[in-house]
Amino acid sequence: MAGEIPPAQPPPGPPPRPLLWRWRHNPLRRRTDALRAWAGLVLLIAVLAVAPVAAVLVGDAARRHYEDTARHQTLTRYETDATLTRDAPRHPEPGSDEERKTRYPVEVRVVTRDGRTRTTRTEVRPGTTAGTAVRVWITADGEVTDPPLTAEEIRSRTLGWALLAAIGVALTGAAAHALTGLALRRRNLAAWDTAWAETAPRWTTPT
Incomplete structure (x- = not known):
């Protein structure tokens, strides 16, 4: 009596190639x-x-x-005080971590180096009241801008x-x-x- 026929096996895959097989001399290269x-x-x-x-x-x-x-930014920008002209909105969750990270854009009043007073906008903490002075960087025209690049x-x-x-x-x-x-x-x-x-x-x- 013949033994059991073994189950069919998948065909073998391609043989593994050595890392430097293209450098080796062989008839198939x-x-x-x-x-x-x-x-x-x-x-x-x-x-x-x-x-x-x-x-x-x-x-x-x-x-x-x-x-x-x-260098150009240092010559054309400077830090000064800006006064809020109105209250900033209050955050719906006072005392939360989100409130500490949130900033609201508000209108502020600044005085340029040549003595002109003008209004611009900057971002402040929630609940900051009108009349509060905040430090901002402005251009010669009085526009709020970013500080000069640091080292x-x-x-x-x-x-x-x-x-x-x-x-x-x-x-x-x-x-x-x-x-x-x-x-x-x-x-x-x-x-x-x-x-x-x-x-x-x-x-x-x-x-």
């Missing part, structure tokens, strides 16, 4: 495999060499830009641009590698089509 391996190595070296340089150059340009911006803000933005430059180089290298692989794959397919066109007639039985 195509010329395009070697080309792709060399292209990947060249692109990797290029990215490792160019990314730090790009980060330094872009970071230096960004630092100089923001330092010039900060920490300049450093943070500079590092951000430097990091973006390095990431941009890495993404460019990855895109170039992908396009190279796509071009070589199309070349392989074209070579297969040519080889099959030459081989197919030999498989055809004359009638």
